[in-house]
Amino acid sequence: MTPNRKKPNINTTPVELMPDFQFAISVDCVIFGYEENTLKVLLIKSDLPAFANKWSLLGDLLHPDEDLDAASYRVLRDRTGLDNVFLEQVHTFGQVNRHPAGRVVTTAYYSLVNIRHHQLSQLDNELHWHPVNDIHEMAFDHKKILDTCLKHLQKKVQEEPVIFNLLxxxxxxxxxxxxxxxxxxxxxxxxxxxxxxxxxxxxxxxxxxxxxxxxxxxxxxxxxxxxxxxxxxxxxxxxxx
Amino acid sequence: MTPNRKKPNINTTPVELMPDFQFAISVDCVIFGYEENTLKVLLIKSDLPAFANKWSLLGDLLHPDEDLDAASYRVLRDRTGLDNVFLEQVHTFGQVNRHPAGRVVTTAYYSLVNIRHHQLSQLDNELHWHPVNDIHEMAFDHKKILDTCLKHLQKKVQEEPVIFNLLxxxxxxxxxxxxxxxxxxxxxxxxxxxxxxxxxxxxxxxxxxxxxxxxxxxxxxxxxxxxxxxxxxxxxxxxxx
DNA sequence: GAATTATACGTACTTTTTACACATTAACCC
DNA sequence: GGGTTAATGTGTAAAAAGTACGTATAATTC
The missing domain is CATH 1.10.10.10 (Winged helix-like DNA-binding domain superfamily/Winged helix DNA-binding domain)
Known part of the structure; x- marks a missing residue:
């Protein structure tokens, strides 16, 4: 529990950094929307060659001076322009080889937004709403993350009136x-x-x-x-x- | 989402590592037991000067080649000698300043064990079972983690028969x-x-x-x-x- | 052996869930 | 413009689940 090392700075040697501070952390947002009687999720074309043409959740690496929750809000705001929306942490995925670029542990959040309350950025022509039931393959372990968040949503809507965020x-x-x-x-x-x-x-x-x-x-x-x-x-x- | 950096090795410079791979990840286990009509939790004396005499959850840093879930099983096995016990992820805590030694994001798990089915290691004389209701102050943000896991447990026992793990x-x-x-x-x-x-x-x-x-x-x-x-x-x- | 204390069992009442039928309103089509 | 179509709006009876509570029984303690 106790990494007895000083906070790394620009002079820290790799040996000092290793092995504890060699992880990256990301957040991935499962952004649910509802349109044409269909539950949808906002996805982006993967920018990794390894996952060319696969769809990916919206995520980003955690910044060094940023709270984990703040990172997920940032991703959501940057991608949808939406603020003050429903967002909740669901699960953290930490399989060793889940990311081809190195050891990246990701924390999944899900969000409920009103599709018509925002405009997808014109720049993001790789960004699309997909019917949840039509999604079979995704980049990384994102299908598993999506499934986990969907199950969580199904349970949640029966316990608390969060569903109105989608209408x-x-x-x-x-x-x-x-x-x-x-x-x-x-x-x-x-x-x-x-x-x-x-x-x-x-x-x-x-x-x-x-x-x-x-x-x-x-x-x-x-x-x-x-x-x-x-x-x-x-x-x-x-x-x- | 995409850390476009090569996997760090012993020759990687700090500049290369920064800013993405400078995080440490830990797991913390809230190990519940039941004894004398009282719900208890297994705690250890904090080994950090900053938290002298405060109690701390059982945790450890994630190893580079270890799945996140595996790390929590390892902590549990090493501390209690128990294997094949109920263990479930609850929440990940990622406040910037939650750990004095640097940026450590921790994933909390809770476990349900039968207190009489194991012996605390003789070496671990800093390890004790505490009535959950008597705990007010803890090291780090561990009180918050404990509270979160307790709430989770309260919900869980009403939905699934996990409670028998404690008896x-x-x-x-x-x-x-x-x-x-x-x-x-x-x-x-x-x-x-x-x-x-x-x-x-x-x-x-x-x-x-x-x-x-x-x-x-x-x-x-x-x-x-x-x-x-x-x-x-x-x-x-x-x-x- | 009388008092105490906890187990074991049963029943009436209330609330919630489920199954199901018919009248009403507005648009559409001829 | 009237009949058809398809949706909304309402009610009720039966079944199931939850709640409140009384009494007999078995073992211990004094």
Whole structure:
């Protein structure tokens, strides 16, 4: 636990650095979005020859004077222009040979963003939203990271109302149900879904209706952040397996 | 994401190493045990002057040719002599100044062991089991790590039957309930607890009774690993917040 | 052997989950 | 403009799970 070495500086010899301070650390962000009834993830074409034409998560190396969490926020901000978005650490991947350029341990985060709230940088023409279910091969161990984050998301949306980060501010119950179904990959009963959601008391009826839909328009709601903040956290004590 | 540098070797200059490969990575293990109706954690006296007389988690630096998970298993094996025990990654802590010796990012794991199944090394007279609730100050950011892992454990024991790792192979329902109560810090109704546990069908009645207890002896049970393995994982789909 | 204490078991009540049916509204098509 | 289509909006009964709680039994202690 204790690296009894002084902080390396420009005069530090390699021998002094070795073997403890020879690691690189990166963060990788699984940025989820939702569009056309489909859960998507933002990917970039890998810039490594070893992974030519493979898609890669958005990541970067941790800077020497940067907190780990800050690095993931930086990646997200730089790539999407978005700030103050939902971002959570999931898991750290540290297989010896996971990166061809050397020993790079990476910490995976996932983020939930509203696709329409940002513009992909014009410069980033290698950046694209991909339906999560269409992704089979990726660079590095990124498929494994994606799978891990997706499982985490599936669990999370059932425990906390983070799902609203993926929707427009105003949404119909149908939108919300479609999104749950897309993430969880299940079909839900419409009537029981509505009942359940209304008992949470977190939806505000804004007395507006959907516009330009080719069927009877549904009511629009917003997520009541204030009420959720005040909600006493469910001190769930049960055994459930 | 791409450190375009060659793998460092003994001839690599510091300038080449900087700034990417100047991190150290450690693992820290929160090793939980259960004794005298109390949840405990295995700690060691910090060997850093900066944290003299503070207690510290068991950890070590990641070796250059070692998987991250392997490092945590190594720490556990070296310290407790135990192998094949429950061990799970929880979170990675990467604040810039969390370690006085330099930039060390640490990945926290927690483990559940049976205190009586191992002997603390005679050499490790600085190693002790501490009641979790008595710990207030620790070295580094280890108190925060401990708290994070404890919360994780509290959630986990309600979702999966990992708790049996902390008990003897044979245990009474009272033992089991006491342990749940110690971990979750709640009082449970004895009758409902029994009912719930029996519906899981994971306890095997071995037709033995407690010995040498100063009251009516209870039946002893074992955890049915085989049945749990066969149990189809509860594909829980619900919204619960 | 009476008092104490913990085990073992059962039942009524409440809450949550699940399954399922019908009327309503707006767009579309002829 | 009226019938068709496809979605929204609401209600109710049965099943399952969770909660509260009473009493008999077995072993120890004094």
């Amino acid at each position: 427009e501010q105003k949404f119909s119950l149908r939108d919300l149900q479609n999104l749950y179904e897309a993430i969880l990959d299940v079909k839900l009963d419409r009537r029981n879904f509505r009942k359940k959601l209304f008992t949470t008391d977190l939806l505000t009826d804004i007395h507006e209706m959907e516009q330009d839909v080719p069927h009877r328009p549904g009511k629009l709601y917003t997520f009541n952040h204030a009420r959720y903040a005040k909600m006493k956290k469910k001190t769930f004590v049960g055994i459930d397996f | 003897e192979q044979k245990f009474s329902l009272r033992d089991l309930q006491n342990l749940y109560e110690a971990i979750l810090d709640v009082k449970l109704d004895r009758r409902n607890f029994r009912k719930k546990l029996f519906t899981t069908d994971l306890l095997t009645d071995i037709h033995e009774m407690e010995q040498d207890v100063p009251h009516r002896p209870g039946k002893l049970y074992t955890f049915n690993h085989a049945r749990y393995a066969k149990m189809k994982k509860k594909t829980f789909v619900g919204i619960d917040f």
